[in-house]
Amino acid sequence: MWQIMLAILPEPASSFAGEWDSVYSIVSWITGIAFLLVEGALIYFIFKYRRHKGESDKETPFFTHSTKMEILWTAIPTVIVIFIFFIAAKNFVTIRTIPKDALEISVTGQKWQWTFVYPNGVKKTTAHYCEGDANLKTLHDCEAAGKKWSWGDPLVVPLNKNVRIKLTSIDVIHSFFIPEFRVKQDAVPGTYNFLWFKPIKTGTFRLFCTEYCGDLHSQMLGVVKVVPENEFNAWLAKEASGASEEGKELSVEELVEKGKGLVQKAGCTACHAFVPGKRIVGPALAGIFGKEVKLNNGQKVMVDEAYLMESIKDPTAKIVAGFPPAMPPQNLSDNEIKAIIEYIKSLK
Numbered sequence: 001m002w003q004i005m006l007a008i009l010p011e012p013a014s015s016f017a018g019e020w021d022s023v024y025s026i027v028s029w030i031t032g033i034a035f036l037l038v039e040g041a042l043i044y045f046i047f048k049y050r051r052h053k054g055e056s057d058k059e060t061p062f063f064t065h066s067t068k069m070e071i072l073w074t075a076i077p078t079v080i081v082i083f084i085f086f087i088a089a090k091n092f093v094t095i096r097t098i099p100k101d102a103l104e105i106s107v108t109g110q111k112w113q114w115t116f117v118y119p120n121g122v123k124k125t126t127a128h129y130c131e132g133d134a135n136l137k138t139l140h141d142c143e144a145a146g147k148k149w150s151w152g153d154p155l156v157v158p159l160n161k162n163v164r165i166k167l168t169s170i171d172v173i174h175s176f177f178i179p180e181f182r183v184k185q186d187a188v189p190g191t192y193n194f195l196w197f198k199p200i201k202t203g204t205f206r207l208f209c210t211e212y213c214g215d216l217h218s219q220m221l222g223v224v225k226v227v228p229e230n231e232f233n234a235w236l237a238k239e240a241s242g243a244s245e246e247g248k249e250l251s252v253e254e255l256v257e258k259g260k261g262l263v264q265k266a267g268c269t270a271c272h273a274f275v276p277g278k279r280i281v282g283p284a285l286a287g288i289f290g291k292e293v294k295l296n297n298g299q300k301v302m303v304d305e306a307y308l309m310e311s312i313k314d315p316t317a318k319i320v321a322g323f324p325p326a327m328p329p330q331n332l333s334d335n336e337i338k339a340i341i342e343y344i345k346s347l348k
């Protein structure tokens with residue numbers, strides 16, 4: 001019966017989720033009962049002491065002090081609050097004590113995606129784009145056009161294993177939230193925060209950013225995928241062998257293809273059009289290669305590989321005239337930037 005209070009919560013899917021839910025449930029019942037008592041007494045007294053028909057005004061009796069009452073209404077809430085403190089503190093200690101054997105995954109937030117790096121270097125990122133048509137900016141438009149919307153790579157974690165998340169951000173404050181695991185923590189630029197969990201159910205869950213971080217905050221979502229441990233290890237090993245392919249020489253066509261996928265996945269298309277002349281937040285990136293671009297300090301520079309590399313790695317180094325310095329730092333490897341540069345070069 002006391003479970004009624006839990007009906008609005010998503011299914012508990014981490015080892016400590018159930019304990020948190022009991023605290024939540026107990027506190028809800030205590031406050032619920034107190035609410036009924038106080039409001040019940042209020043309504044009862046309104047009727048009991050109302051002015052009856054035909055009665056004339058009566059002066060309200062004057063009360064000052066009742067030691068008995070004061071002791072009661074101080075002692076009872078104090079005991080209740082101390083009780084709540086202990087049950088909550090017990091869980092707080094659990095959630096703040098990261099097990100030593102935990103698998104560490106580095107998570108970086110940035111406008112508007114999450115990057116996950118596993119201990120063996122495998123790197124995955126969330127995204128939000130319409131596969132096959134960068135012009136369709138919302139899930140709704142994309143699905144209406146019969147295309148598939150992508151949330152990028154899931155955060156894959158092993159079942160029944162302790163996972164430690166090392167959290168930071170490269171631009172503004174984001175917040176890492178997986179409701180089913182009952183974990184939430186800010187990702188703050190310039191420092192690291194930690195959280196841990198042990199998934200107890202396989203399946204897919206939602207990862208949210210819960211700190212308003214700009215325009216596309218609502219799309220800063222990801223998928224958390226819990227798989228059995230052997231499946232996880234096999235996946236990680238397979239991805240690691242794929243990751244070493246990262247370094248292998250790609251042909252120009254392959255690089256262009258990779259760059260084309262990356263500008264969607266990395267979120268560049270939110271601010272840049274890849275057709276000539278179209279301004280979004282930033283300048284169009286098609287047809288700029290080999291031409292001169294005017295900077296806000298009056299200088300002119302030639303758009304070559306070095307300029308593009310610098311513009312992507314260190315966006316505030318040179319600001320294009322007529323544009324705000326609004327480009328966030330990017331979390332991309334040199335190989336990835338090279339692919340994007342080849343793609344930009346290919347756009348005439």
Ligand SMILES: [Cu+2]
Binds near residue numbers: 173175212213220
């Ligand atoms: Cu965010």
